Amino acid sequence: MSVRKSSGGFAPLRQPVFAVLWAATVLGNTGSFMRDVASSWLMTDLSAAPAAVAMVQAAGTLPIFLLAIPAGVLSDILDRRKFLIAVQLLLASVSITLMTLSHVGMLSVSALIGLTFLGGIGAALMGPTWQAVVPELVPREDVKNAVALNSLGINIARSIGPAAGGLLLAAFGAAVTYGVDVATYVLVIAALIWWPRAKDANDALSEGFFGAFRAGLRYTRASQTLHVVLLRAAIFFAFASAVWALLPLVARQLLGGDASFYGILLGAVGAGAIGGALVMPRLRQRLDADSLLLGSALVTALVMAALSLAPPQGLAVFILLFLGAAWITALTTLNGAAQAILPNWVRGRGLAVYLTVFNGAMTAGSLGWGAVGEVAGVSGTLVIGAGGLLVAGLIMHRIKLPSGDADLIPSNHWPEPLVAEPVAHDRGPVLILIEYNVEKHHRTAFLHALDRMSHERRRDGAYGWGVTEDSADPQKIVEWFMVESWAEHLRQHKRVSNADADLQGQMLAYHSGRDKPVVRHFLAINRPGAA
Structure with a gap:
């Protein structure tokens, strides 16, 4: 062809x-x-x-x-x-x-x-x-x-x-x-x-x-x-x-x-x-x-x-x-x-x-x-x-229009979340924690890159975002964001673009550990008898 x-x-x-x-x-x-x-x-x-x-x-x-x-x-x-x-x-x-x-x-x-x-x-x-x-x-x-x-x-x-x-x-x-x-x-x-339009394919992650x-x-x-x-x-x-x-x-x-x-x-x-x-x-x-x-x-x-x-x-x-x-x-x-x-x-x-x-x-x-x-x-x-x-x-004229040069094609570089058992798509909210290890002299540059990443998190589905540090070890910095449901987080995986991947790569350059940052997913628990 x-x-x-x-x-x-x-x-x-x-x-x-x-x-x-x-x-x-x-x-x-x-x-x-x-x-x-x-x-x-x-x-x-x-x-x-x-x-x-x-x-x-x-x-x-x-x-x-x-x-x-x-x-x-x-x-x-x-x-x-x-x-x-x-x-x-x-x-x-x-x-x-x-x-x-x-x-x-x-x-x-x-x-x-x-x-x-x-x-x-x-x-x-x-x-x-x-x-x-x-x-x-x-x-x-x-x-x-x-x-x-x-x-x-x-x-x-x-x-x-x-x-x-x-x-x-x-x-x-x-x-x-x-x-x-x-x-x-x-x-x-x-x-x-x-x-002669083909019927839309069934998508388990289709949005309401x-x-x-x-x-x-x-x-x-x-x-x-x-x-x-x-x-x-x-x-x-x-x-x-x-x-x-x-x-x-x-x-x-x-x-x-x-x-x-x-x-x-x-x-x-x-x-x-x-x-x-x-x-x-x-x-x-x-x-x-x-x-x-x-x-x-x-x-x-x-x-x-x-x-x-x-x-x-x-x-x-x-x-x-x-x-x-x-x-x-x-x-x-x-x-x-x-x-x-x-x-x-x-x-x-x-x-x-x-x-x-x-x-x-x-x-x-x-x-x-x-x-x-x-x-x-x-x-x-x-x-x-x-x-x-x-x-x-x-x-x-002093407020310039964006150039539109960013590569917005999905990168699909996020790995699938680890789960002990299948998670219902409507379960939520979901809290995602990402733990970085950043040396003191890289801290300012890292936080600047992380701030730019926060806009990507919110654009792709997060409704809350923040950053914290370990009181016992300030080099340990934890980024957190919340998504309304498990399905929305899975959609978030599919929405990350190549431009976002490049920005994430710049941010990870400041991570000093041998291993990649640790990512954890926490699901809300419906307590028995809770109002």
Whole structure:
């Protein structure tokens, strides 16, 4: 069996299953953008208040903020194909309801916001799962290209969907626009039913929902590199959300356009994103991730300031090409940084946390900028947002994104724990003691390495960690950590990466004994009659 040494950017499309599902998702996302255009524009008919218009944006992103982490857990413990089909059925039912209400003239502000919220729930459940299935569809060497193609597909849909939605809305009305969206879901469901996915293998260490949920939160709390990515994302998207929240009003009030022109504006953003994606490889050869993110902030701020001046419609379309390029640069830079620092076992949950922060920033930003718009007006709000994004971008540039160079492949170098008899998987908690012998002149360096190791212990499953010394012999140092169950500790064995093994090797260099450090496992005892 030959192995390809290299692959082009479109190599994943040679895999029939990936190609079919990729095309289906492009169609599905195109329909979703058409639905969003119709909903945003209908809201301007129902209410011209900036807060009400921004509420549609918030209603679509708030569920993703609330549900992304549970969705990431579900994507790891359920059959992903069946789960995706169920989500598509939910989204189709939302669009069917919108189509029916708009056709009979009963669509109200509250109904539009409520149904947009339900659509956001579907998007929240679907997002982490789509990302998690990519490694199943292509060879390992094509995974990065497949992720890039997914981003390209979304922006193809972004460039086509809004423009087509605006044209359909202007020519045939909202009911037809929503109906076309329903048809796209039918195609996506058909593709998922066709997907010949093998059944998930039974795993004796498979996680339950709440255990997987806790493990994901533990990892997030302990991962300092993920904290940096989340902070950078939250600040950027909170300020950049101003242009998205108010764009329908920019199109109508500042630029004097109709529904079709609003679709053209969004299409220009999508086209700019495609162009940005195509030039991204060259930009990465010249600029690091921090410089790319700073450039995105500067360009987005300039676009917001330019739109506040109510330029001619043709010039506004041209300006939004740059917004699309800046937006895709920021998205891929931050998402790529998150992908690079997450090991496979927690990738879905880690990306779900990233999506939670992203959509939380977009939701809070949309609501906040809508409130500012009530006081400062559309133009004033864009200027304020541009200034804030410019200042924040310059400040955040000093907090560098992680390089993502660590080898996160499982090392499998921990030996199986010694047991006198089989231990029930649900028994716990488990206390692990590791005894080191460290000479006095190595003590400071050892403790520094041990502190870095503590983050690895917590990321991989420990909920408590500490270090003690023997009062009679200070050279004997004992590291201890606690895990909630025996099964979770066995999973911890499988989660340790090559990068963690290298760090452990550096720490063990300070151990002066001939033998390896002594490792002991202690299990909680259920005392008879204990409360």
